Amino acid sequence: MAVTGLNATDNPGPGVGVVRALRASPEFDGRIVALAYDALEPGLYARDLVDDAYLVPYPSQGTEALLARLEHVHATVGLDVVIPTLDAELPAFIALQDRLAALGIATFLPTAAQLEVRSKARLVALAAQGGLPVPASRVVNDPAELYAIHQHVPYPLWVKGAYYGAERAWTPDEAVTAWHKVVATWGLPVIVQAHVEGEEIDVNAVGDGRGGLVGAVPMAKTLLTDKGKGWAGIAIQDRQALALAARFAEVTRWRGPFELELVRDRSGGYHLLEVNPRFPAWCFLTAGAGMNLPWAVACLARGAPLPDLSTYTVGTMFVRIALDQITTLDTFRALATEGEWHTTQETP
Amino acid sequence: MNDLLPAYERPVLVRHARGAMNKFSRAASMQPATELDGVPYDRLLEAYGSPLFAFSERTLVQTYRQLEDAFATRWPRVRIAWSYKTNYLDGICRLLHQQGAWAEVVSGFEYDKAVRNGVPESRIHFNGPAKSEADLDKAFRGDAIVHLDHFDELALAERVARRLGVRPGVALRLNLATDGVPAWTRFGFNLESGEALSAVRRLIAGDVLQLVGLHCHIGTFIPEVGPYQQAARKLALFANLLRADHGITVDFLDLGGGFASHNTLKAQYLPGTEASPTFARYAEAIVDGLEALDVDPLERPTLVLETGRALVDDAGHLVTTVVANKRLPDGRRALVLDAGVNSLFTAFWYKHDVVPTAPVHGIPEPTILYGPLCMNIDCMRDTLQFPPMSPGEHLVFHHVGAYNVTQWMQFITYRPAVCLVGQDGQHALLRRRETLDDVAGCEELPAWIG
Amino acid sequence: MDDRQQLRDLALNDKGFVFDPLTGATFSTNPTGLQILRFLQEGADRSAILAGLQARFDVRGDDLTRDLDEFVSTLRRQGLVGQDFGL
Ligand SMILES: Cc1ncc(COP(=O)(O)O)c(C=O)c1O
Numbered sequence: 099m100a101v102t103g104l105n106a107t108d109n110p111g112p113g114v115g116v117v118r119a120l121r122a123s124p125e126f127d128g129r130i131v132a133l134a135y136d137a138l139e140p141g142l143y144a145r146d147l148v149d150d151a152y153l154v155p156y157p158s159q160g161t162e163a164l165l166a167r168l169e170h171v172h173a174t175v176g177l178d179v180v181i182p183t184l185d186a187e188l189p190a191f192i193a194l195q196d197r198l199a200a201l202g203i204a205t206f207l208p209t210a211a212q213l214e215v216r217s218k219a220r221l222v223a224l225a226a227q228g229g230l231p232v233p234a235s236r237v238v239n240d241p242a243e244l245y246a247i248h249q250h251v252p253y254p255l256w257v258k259g260a261y262y263g264a265e266r267a268w269t270p271d272e273a274v275t276a277w278h279k280v281v282a283t284w285g286l287p288v289i290v291q292a293h294v295e296g297e298e299i300d301v302n303a304v305g306d307g308r309g310g311l312v313g314a315v316p317m318a319k320t321l322l323t324d325k326g327k328g329w330a331g332i333a334i335q336d337r338q339a340l341a342l343a344a345r346f347a348e349v350t351r352w353r354g355p356f357e358l359e360l361v362r363d364r365s366g367g368y369h370l371l372e373v374n375p376r377f378p379a380w381c382f383l384t385a386g387a388g389m390n391l392p393w394a395v396a397c398l399a400r401g402a403p404l405p406d407l408s409t410y411t412v413g414t415m416f417v418r419i420a421l422d423q424i425t426t427l428d429t430f431r432a433l434a435t436e437g438e439w440h441t442t443q444e445t446p
Numbered sequence: 447m448n449d450l451l452p453a454y455e456r457p458v459l460v461r462h463a464r465g466a467m468n469k470f471s472r473a474a475s476m477q478p479a480t481e482l483d484g485v486p487y488d489r490l491l492e493a494y495g496s497p498l499f500a501f502s503e504r505t506l507v508q509t510y511r512q513l514e515d516a517f518a519t520r521w522p523r524v525r526i527a528w529s530y531k532t533n534y535l536d537g538i539c540r541l542l543h544q545q546g547a548w549a550e551v552v553s554g555f556e557y558d559k560a561v562r563n564g565v566p567e568s569r570i571h572f573n574g575p576a577k578s579e580a581d582l583d584k585a586f587r588g589d590a591i592v593h594l595d596h597f598d599e600l601a602l603a604e605r606v607a608r609r610l611g612v613r614p615g616v617a618l619r620l621n622l623a624t625d626g627v628p629a630w631t632r633f634g635f636n637l638e639s640g641e642a643l644s645a646v647r648r649l650i651a652g653d654v655l656q657l658v659g660l661h662c663h664i665g666t667f668i669p670e671v672g673p674y675q676q677a678a679r680k681l682a683l684f685a686n687l688l689r690a691d692h693g694i695t696v697d698f699l700d701l702g703g704g705f706a707s708h709n710t711l712k713a714q715y716l717p718g719t720e721a722s723p724t725f726a727r728y729a730e731a732i733v734d735g736l737e738a739l740d741v742d743p744l745e746r747p748t749l750v751l752e753t754g755r756a757l758v759d760d761a762g763h764l765v766t767t768v769v770a771n772k773r774l775p776d777g778r779r780a781l782v783l784d785a786g787v788n789s790l791f792t793a794f795w796y797k798h799d800v801v802p803t804a805p806v807h808g809i810p811e812p813t814i815l816y817g818p819l820c821m822n823i824d825c826m827r828d829t830l831q832f833p834p835m836s837p838g839e840h841l842v843f844h845h846v847g848a849y850n851v852t853q854w855m856q857f858i859t860y861r862p863a864v865c866l867v868g869q870d871g872q873h874a875l876l877r878r879r880e881t882l883d884d885v886a887g888c889e890e891l892p893a894w895i896g
Numbered sequence: 897m898d899d900r901q902q903l904r905d906l907a908l909n910d911k912g913f914v915f916d917p918l919t920g921a922t923f924s925t926n927p928t929g930l931q932i933l934r935f936l937q938e939g940a941d942r943s944a945i946l947a948g949l950q951a952r953f954d955v956r957g958d959d960l961t962r963d964l965d966e967f968v969s970t971l972r973r974q975g976l977v978g979q980d981f982g983l
Contacts, residue, residue: 135468136464136467136468137462137467137468138464138467153468153469153470154470155468155470155471156468156471157716158715158716158717159471159717160717160719160720161720163470167470186715186716189716189720190720193720220672223625237625239627239628240628242628243628260715261715281713282713284715285711285713285714285715286711286713286714427915427922430922431909431911431913431915431922433467434462434467434469434913434922434924435469435909435911435912435913435924436469436911437468437469437470450954451952451953451954452927452952452953452954453953453954454928454949454953454954454955454956454958454960455926455927455928456928456958456963456966457925457926457928457929457931457932457963457964457966457967458925458926458929458967458970459914459923459924459925459929459967459970459971459974459976460923460924460925461921461922461923461974462921462922462923462924773966773969773970777970777973807926808926809912809924809925809926836958
């Protein structure tokens with residue numbers, strides 16, 4: 099099984115969480131192949147998690163280059179499932195899924211159209227038609243519009259990139275500066291969204307592609323880093339958050355994993371800030387709470403019977419740590435110069 | 447020379463840094479482009495010199511057919527009017543006219559060029575915000591389709607038509623709001639404010655110009671289909687209103703141009719080859735919007751397209767030669783090329799796809815590509831990972847067929863030659879390289895200078 | 897720090913992977929660069945390096961002197977030799 103997103107830095111990609119969840123399944127029996135975009139993605143060096151590590155071309159290089167590399171990986175170690183975990187690579191994997199299936203590599207992904215409707219630029223329209231509560235937002239492709247933006251989106255507001263990146267602004271001048279910053283890093287479109295004060299709740303869920311939910315676990319963050327990233331969290335029994343996840347899966351007929359980023363305001367109202375079309379970095383909590391969603395996706399991809407996903411243990415917590423892995427110069431050299439590394443190469 | 451020894455490469459040493467350590471990055475696995483439709487670039491350079499614009503007839507014709515098929519299979523009457531300003535080399539225009547394209551022009555000069563290319567004047571759509579009285583006179587005599595841009599032009603057009611004693615068919619250019627694309631409100635009559643409706647009333651009251659079409663052009667390089675669906679729907683609803691309230695049935699709805707080619711904007715992350723919608727997706731969106739028309743399916747208006755860059759961009763390539771290698775104080779490598787932004791105007795907007803014309807070896811490094819001008823703005827490509835190159839080696843910039851051979855400027859040096867590679871491997875000039883006489887030929891010397 | 901000693905301490909691998917144990921920095925170099933580093937480790941001087949490159953590679957119209965000078969300035973910039981190291 100192959101997983102991407104091994105960039106387990108202080109703003110971690112989801113790959114390591116997905117790998118740990120897969121390994122946590124009693125039915126797992128096989129090798130884990132890590133697919134990375136840089137020889138310094140920390141997850142590549144997790145020797146207790148990753149059996150084979152490969153560098154692959156960046157999504158910005160197009161699908162053909164990626165396919166050629168996956169064919170090489172398949173030919174050398176064999177792949178049965180690929181779980182991509184990064185927003186920017188999803189279009190490429192979606193475009194390739196039939197050709198991967200023809201090679202015997204299974205995926206369980208949303209469609210290109212589903213990916214598009216939940217994009218930050220389209221979310222408002224989706225919300226209007228599906229009854230999902232999204233804060234006032236607007237796509238701004240011309241910074242001049244920011245001088246009149248308060249007519250649609252009140253300050254303070256967020257200036258967000260299509261994939262990643264968000265800058266807060268309190269004044270038009272700040273908004274314009276933030277706009278240029280976001281465009282320089284993430285490109286167009288840029289989305290401006292009202293800030294909602296309240297408590298953050300995230301839901302990790304998997305849609306079955308027919309309008310139903312395979313499983314969902316809501317989580318409240320209990321510890322934030324100084325950059326505002328969740329560093330600990332707790333599985334909660336939030337029926338409204340679960341209902342929103344179910345509603346989202348129903349209106350989009352979502353296929354595959356997703357994460358809802360919600361805020362509950364002081365009066366108990368829910369606001370949908372973003373939908374991520376993939377697992378969140380904290381998805382290992384779902385395995386810990388007894389509803390292993392990454393494993394569920396691996397089963398759905400292969401058409402294998404699903405594990406029991408009927409309940410999860412409310413109150414299960416995750417507390418993240420940063421740990422220093424020991425590796426050899428040789429491992430690094432192999433990844434930097436050959437672009438692959440296998441635990442079998444290791445001298446005991 | 448000793449073929450038994452490994453080839454010498456200039457020595458390089460690149461420090462490993464996060465974000466630049468992927469053996470499978472674009473630079474590390476860069477594929478050269480050695481030929482254009484079977485003709486080696488080297489041979490083209492031998493024949494026509496460097497730098498050189500080279501067009502592929504095969505790509506041009508195929509792209510035209512793809513555009514036409516995408517729409518003709520979804521709408522009964524479709525007309526493609528070739529947007530002259532995108533590329534008005536006679537050879538390119540004629541190839542497109544041979545495929546059936548009408549002409550879309552925005553000046554008297556372009557109008558004359560279309561006529562010279564054998565386009566019947568009744569097949570010319572005449573756009574633009576600054577047509578002169580002489581332009582309108584010529585267009586009305588020739589029975590071309592004038593697209594009115596503002597009230598002053600409307601009044602002028604009425605005067606000209608009355609003077610000529612004709613009742614010409616005209617279209618109104620509209621501007622309208624769509625989600626995600628800043629509205630080009632400086633062109634045409636605004637739809638939402640009611641200005642468009644006033645223009646219709648004014649036409650009816652004037653009773654000399656016949657309204658035969660509605661036109662909008664929402665922008666250029668729009669890599670999304672949603673705005674087209676909205677624009678088409680707005681035109682359709684406006685056409686419904688004209689029928690219901692004023693008894694006017696227009697012959698055509700013109701959605702303008704703006705489809706994205708396979709280029710990549712500077713601010714785009716995914717390459718245009720992945721990110722740009724197909725013609726089929728644009729067509730679906732537009733036809734979906736036009737479904738709002740409440741006319742009998744047999745009386746549907748003609749759908750006019752003024753697609754420019756998406757038709758010709760991919761067919762054009764710019765071949766250039768490395769003049770020098772430099773090492774900048776910050777450690778970056780710089781290449782000086784013999785083609786600059788004076789030829790490749792679009793280098794200001796795009797991250798052009800650029801590759802060597804011969805297989806490359808060696809370690810890619812952050813490299814910036816400069817043109818030959820003694821001007822700081824002359825940057826052909828912002829820093830990218832690029833394999834080592836030596837003076838005399840060639841690079842080719844792809845997707846450069848649109849707006850360059852029209853917006854290029856004669857500045858510091860001559861404009862380069864442009865050639866065409868035909869469908870069967872023959873090749874010929876479309877435009878020769880400029881000479882001193884071309885440039886100085888229109889100069890005059892006041893007698894007292896002598 | 898003695899430049900030649902720092903050069904001798906560099907760990908070079910046949911694939912062009914270079915490790916500087918003094919700073920922990922790692923690099924990639926191409927076969928020509930690797931050869932120059934090896935010559936430098938052996939204590940070769942400018943003319944010996946130029947002659948050695950001529951003998952080991954198929955050189956056609958390249959400007960070895962200029963390339964060598966640029967390579968040495970890269971070594972200086974990357975801190976693999978001192979700022980006043982010259983050949
Ligand atoms: C009126 C009109 N039509 C068509 C075009 C062609 O547009 P594009 O090259 O974006 O397809 C333009 C270009 O600006 C235009 O102004």
